[in-house]
Amino acid sequence: MSLMHAILGFLRRAPQTGYALKNERFDKSVAYFWPADQTQIYKTLEKLVENGFATTEIEIQSDRPNRKIYSISKSGKEELERWLRDSTEPAVTRDPLLVQLFFSDYINADDLLEVLTKAKSYHEKHLEKLQAIHINTIARCTTREELGARLTLELGLKSKQAYLEWLDQASDAVTSMQRKHLRAKHK
Amino acid sequence: MSLMHAILGFLRRAPQTGYALKNERFDKSVAYFWPADQTQIYKTLEKLVENGFATTEIEIQSDRPNRKIYSISKSGKEELERWLRDSTEPAVTRDPLLVQLFFSDYINADDLLEVLTKAKSYHEKHLEKLQAIHINTIARCTTREELGARLTLELGLKSKQAYLEWLDQASDAVTSMQRKHLRAKHK
DNA sequence: GAGAGCATGTAAGAGGTTACATGATTCC
DNA sequence: GGAATCATGTAACCTCTTACATGCTCTC
Known part of the structure; x- marks a missing residue:
């Protein structure tokens, strides 16, 4: 535990x-x-x-x-x-946004895009916080204690950046599928 | 919920x-x-x-x-x-490895490197599993339902890759600090 | 004959959250 | 006068995990 x-x-x-x-x-x-x-x-x-x-x-x-x-x-x-x-206890992540996305075919594309946009602004704010802490941490990192703190923070930054990139990709993918369906309708 | x-x-x-x-x-x-x-x-x-x-x-x-x-x-x-x-419920992650790393100054560098190596092989296996599923998923992705499944999987892939890159960085950082301390001792 | 698959469930406990209560001090 | 800080705690609840029990069928 x-x-x-x-x-x-x-x-x-x-x-x-x-x-x-x-x-x-x-x-x-x-x-x-x-x-x-x-x-x-x-x-x-x-x-x-x-x-x-x-x-x-x-x-x-x-x-x-x-x-x-x-x-x-x-x-x-x-x-x-x-x-x-x-210890080799595994990490556990539970992300409601992914559940929403997984079943997002039950809401329309615009509503989904709004969900993704909200998530983006939430995670952007969080990234900024992490970056602010990082600036004050990275400068002096000479001891093992400081190294541990720095590395855990850097995973946080890296994951957050990956998550934000992915959110953009997801929005793009939803938008382009939406366009495709609209074109199909107009034919 | x-x-x-x-x-x-x-x-x-x-x-x-x-x-x-x-x-x-x-x-x-x-x-x-x-x-x-x-x-x-x-x-x-x-x-x-x-x-x-x-x-x-x-x-x-x-x-x-x-x-x-x-x-x-x-x-x-x-x-x-x-x-x-x-829903805007936030994601929750709990990762014991990061707790280990955060307090890793209480074990020696070699033991820590072993912990990181074990974590790496665990996450590599997991990545392979995700990649195997991805190959079978990505090919045909024409409906909204398939898009949701694909995108959630792609976040999994992206996060896993970021995590693995970070694990390498962390091992490198620990190793180089270990060398620095050894050099300091020998003076 | 052993084990996996099908299918449901109970009991108990660990882990985690929400709401609330107390009461002094300090700051705006 | 109101909010924030310091500091501990209880009660109730929700969420999640572990261990166990049943019993039939099919495969190796």
Whole structure:
């Protein structure tokens, strides 16, 4: 289970709270290939403590809510390293747009083109975000830690670019088939 | 919920059983972008009947188990078309390999290279499968139905190729950083 | 005789999402 | 005065996976 190991990875970097894991770690990096929900993170942290992979201590704060700071344990480090070396869990993608496209013969071509256009603008915005992060990341990349972050980001960029190219191809293919059918009708 | 709509799509093509949906429809096409489990399909079919989107009748067979044949209803067709036009649900990808890579500074470079090599051979096999299907699909593509199938497959091909290129880049980057560190040590 | 194919289903659990509640502080 | 930030958590729900059970037929 990768969420568990992603959390172990972040705890290995530094002890921290569930809140920080969600807002400063997941949402700002791995969310692109492993989105995680707040509830899910808190639940998994409890499980890590149950399994002895992490420990927790409460920090009492006067002006803010108390915090539970989680730290990785020795067996947690072992488990993380084992998983990093051994795991061959396959990737899972679920893309509703492809389902729409697969059955798109039940709507007319113009409606389909609109669906594709909307998808394009959504993915373009996402690409811009990734590019912005990339500019700040690529410059200095001297450590293994930075390399890992850079490479995962670069797959994101590459996939996004491929997806956008494909969206254009798809729109073109739909348009040209539409023309063909119109010509056939007018004969 | 896309599984529901994917099933509606297949039922719209032809009335059929849960068994056929799993083995002849999902596993042979949309599984690449929307994998579906047998249990999940049976459950969703029941839900479709509850919601009035599908009807079912039992076909009694003497030599084989009886079959429940599901058909799409009028309101099911309407719901399918509405969803095909309106849905903007985002894609979700979860890729454990990227989590491994992101935290790969906790294992040594050689172990990481092995992880990347294994991933490469896995994705190469998958690409070959997709290419084999593509050859049989692309030749005749004259209807909207065939176009949808072809385009979804082509995204699969394109993404897979991008992924494989990236895997090579990643291996190269890891190797060259490894060399740099070795040189630094020997000084 | 073993295994694959046909066909349905139950039970249990893991993984993930949505909505809500609390309550102080800081910033606009 | 209202929104955002900090910080944790519960409850309910949806989605998905794993393991198992049944029982007949056909092929190797």
